[in-house]
Amino acid sequence: MEQLQHFTHEHMLSLVQLQPDHTNENSDKEDEDENEDKDEVVVEDPLVGKCEMCKEEIYSFHRSYYSCKDCDYSLHKFCAELPTTQQNHPLHPGHNLTLSQNFQVQDPDVNFIETFDSEWICHVCEIDRTMFYNYHCYICKFTMDIVCATMSQQKMNHPSHPHQLQRDLKWLTSHCDACGKKHSGVFYHCTTCLWFRIHLDCALLPAKLLIQKSTNGSFSHLHLLTLYYSPFPYIEQKAKFFPRCRVCDEFFTGNRWYYGCHKCQYYTHVRCATSGPEEAFMSIIRPGGHGMTYKNFKDGDHPNLIHCPFPDESANLLTHQFANKGELVINETIDGQMLSHQHPLILVKTLLNESVSLNDPMKRVELLCDGCVRPITALPFYKCSQHNCGFVLHEWCTRLPFEILDHPDHPEHKLVLLPKMPGNLLGVFLCAICRFYCNGFAYGCIECKYYVDINCGFIPDVITHEAHPNHLLLRFKASAHQPKQGCKACYTYIVTPLGFHCPTCDFNLHTECALSIPRTIRHKFDKHPLSLRYYPAENYSSDYFCEICEDVLNPTKWFYHCNMCASSIHTQCAPVKLECERSTSSWINCSIFAYYNVKFGGxxxxxxxxxxxxxxxxxxxxxxxxxxxxxxxxxxxxxxxxxxxxxxxxxxxxxxxxxxxx
Structure with missing residues (x-):
């Protein structure tokens, strides 16, 4: 009936038609609006009102309800149309049930009905009720509330499933097939597919949302995320290198729903994108995930804290620790014998009338320090006084200490500076920390035959990294602590002796991934600097491939990218050695070029x-x-x-x- 005069309200009630709150977004993946942004978010609240009889919410999937135009009074359609007497109700056949708002008892000897306002229990759902509409059998003393009485009419058509869903008779504690979480409350199940059951909160999730970092309105992703009811297809996951949830960093498994932006390869579990129906636009920030972390240290407590990544290829631990900041007098000439070099070294303060040029990959000019094997990009530096000798050093590499005491990986003995590895061909050795070959300076214990390159000689106790902001990353020994997950840069297990980790978030990095991958690089094929990225680029829906080795590129691992030119490079293919550009490869698991510490040539x-x-x-x-x-x-x-x-x-x-x- 379009109009209804209900006994619970003095005004006429009008029937209101509702439209379903969901549309199946899975079919229009390619038709997503390219111009969507956070300012265009329209929140379609599935909650319409509250029924004054059963005290439960009226949702848009109920399709219609009765409402008073003069005041805020609403009823479910199935509640408003309840008869005063029910015969042969499925939950209590054989006897008549009488509708009442109170708990009523009839004396069998006399025709007298006594009404009680005290608490009573529904014999179906076993929930305590007071002043609640119910159906009562005076013969059996059977009472059930009207929620249970209308259960067979409480159905929904949901885009996630081809069959109509029926509300469960009782409140349940069960796992939801939508999110995989364990819920307590109202569930809807399929009477045809008996295995399918979803919690009401998940059934009401918005078809599109923006995921937030916190309640301050800061969004962690620019575009709307679309809710996909089918599981993440294996073929599609494989094509995208098995992406992980951006919040919890776990894989997508099982028949679970997920939120995704395919144009940016941004995906999250349903349970991670939403914290509940009342906060559908608030992401859960879980320990170990990629969400915003709150600062857990004070800057004053760590005055010399190293902030990674270093700005460019020329910076490293040595520049942080030994670079002259105008505090010391720089000698014009130093004795090369102090550094196991046969000729004196002279200071180069200007390039006028010099036969050498600073390292410049854009001009294919390479000048690598013979100490740390890093590019020399600034003045002053030292070079050999002999014209035909190419020996060069950073200014700070001439002031390295001759001994290191209590190295974290070899505290038993002191390590001595070795400008040239004795007895080794071209001074090439394998570093005991990063496990890379090196022909630069070394620190070593000759007694134990333990050698490390000079950068690994000064590994700090603690650092911070842009990939995991606001949390300290502590150095750990693999023999004493084995992280549950691998390195976040290269997704391989940390088998090197030392690494860095956040103890509260299970965020782990190889020492070489943390300290040797700079923030920006330059390449002759791109006129813009390429920036280090930790996740796939936004608004970049095409496949990734490396401009150097021309192999496919996994954007879930760290890589370099130019947004303006849409070009990408493996971190291990970054052109730190110009003569090796044709022969770099992504075949190694680590994110560092295999011969990062080797100076070729000669x-x-x-x-x-x-x-x-x-x-x-x-x-x-x-x-x-x-x-x-x-x-x-x-x-x-x-x-x-x-x-x-x-x-x-x-x-x-x-x-x-x-x-x-x-």
Whole structure:
């Protein structure tokens, strides 16, 4: 009936038609509005009002309800149309049930009905009620509230499921098939697919929302996220390198709903994107996730705290600790013998009339320090006084301490500065911390044959990192603490001796990933600086591939990206060694270039070979080693550019002697 005069209200009630609150967003993934932004969010509240009879909410999926135009009074349609007497109700067949607002008892000996206002219990749902409409059987003393009496009429059509959903008879404590969480309260189930059951809160989730970091209105993602009711397809996950939830950092498994923005590869679990029906636009910030973290330290307590990533390729731990800030007098000349070099070193304060140029990847000019093997990008620096010798050092690398006491990975003995690894070919050694080859300066314990590169000699106790802001990252020893999850930069397990982690968030980084990947790099193929990214770029829906090695790129691992040119580079393909640009590769698991600490170049004389050879990294065209017949690609090799002579760096035979040319 369009109009109804109900006995509970003095005014006429009008029937109001409602539209379903959901539309299935799964079918129009490609049709998402490209111009959506947070200012255009329209919150369609599924809550319409409250029924004055059953005291429960009226939702848009109820399709219609009765309302008073003169005052704020509403009734469910099925509550308003309840008869005063029910015959053969499914929950109590055989006897008549009488509608009442109070608890009533009839004396069997006399025709007398006594009314009580005290608390009573519904015999169906076993909930305590007071002053609540109910149906009562005077013969059996059976009483049920009108919520249970109308249960068969409480249904919904939900876009997540092809069949109509029926409300469960009682309040349940069960896992929800939408979010996977354990809920207590009202559930709806499918009478055809008996396994399908969703909690009312999940059934009312908005089809689109903006995920927030906190209640201050700061949004962690620019675009609206769309609710997808079907599980994240395995094929699609595989194509996107199995993305993780941006809030909890866990994978997407099972038949769970999720929120996603496919244009930005931004995905979250339903349970992570929403904290409840009353706060549907407030994301849960979980420990260990990517959400906003609140600062857990005071700056005054850590005056020399290292903030990573370092700004560019020239900065490192040594610049932080030993760079001259105008406090010391810089010598014009230093004795090279102090650094195991046969010639004196002179200070270069200007490049006028000099035969060397600062490192500049845009001009394909490389100048690497022989101490830390990092680019020299600023004046002053030291170079060998001999014109034909290419030995150069950062100014701060000449002031390294000659001893390190109590190194965190080798506290038993002191480590001594070794400008040239004794007895090693070209001074190449394997660092005990980062496990990378190095031919720069080292700190070592000769007694234990323990050697580390000079950067790993000064690993700090604590750092901060832009990828996990506001929390301190503490150094840990892998032998004493094994994190549950791998490195957040490269997603491999931390098997190196030392690493950094946030103890409250299970956020972990390799030492080399934390300290050796700069914030920006420059490349000759892009006129703009490329910035380090920790997640896929926004508004970039195409596939990622590396501009250097031309392999596919997993944007869930750290990578470099230029928003203006839409170009990307693996972090391990970043051009720290210009002569290796053609031969870098993403084959290694770590995020660092395999020979990050190796200075290639130099011409050498080999006995039994007529030409000079160069110390380079092998490429595919170099073929196989003349000694072991294994491929030379990606390896350190000696190569003759006048003939096809080439062999692995480690394959020199006893009768092969490497002699620096005169």
């Amino acid at each position: 011409r050498y004389k080999m006995r039994d070979h007529p030409h000079l050879v160069m110390f380079v990294q092998g490429i595919k065209d170099d073929g196989q080693c003349i000694v072991c017949d294994e491929p030379l690609q990606y390896e350190m090799i000696f190569k003759c550019f006048e003939c096809k002579f080439a062999l692995h760096f480690g394959c020199e035979e006893p009768d092969v002697l490497v002699i620096p040319p005169t």
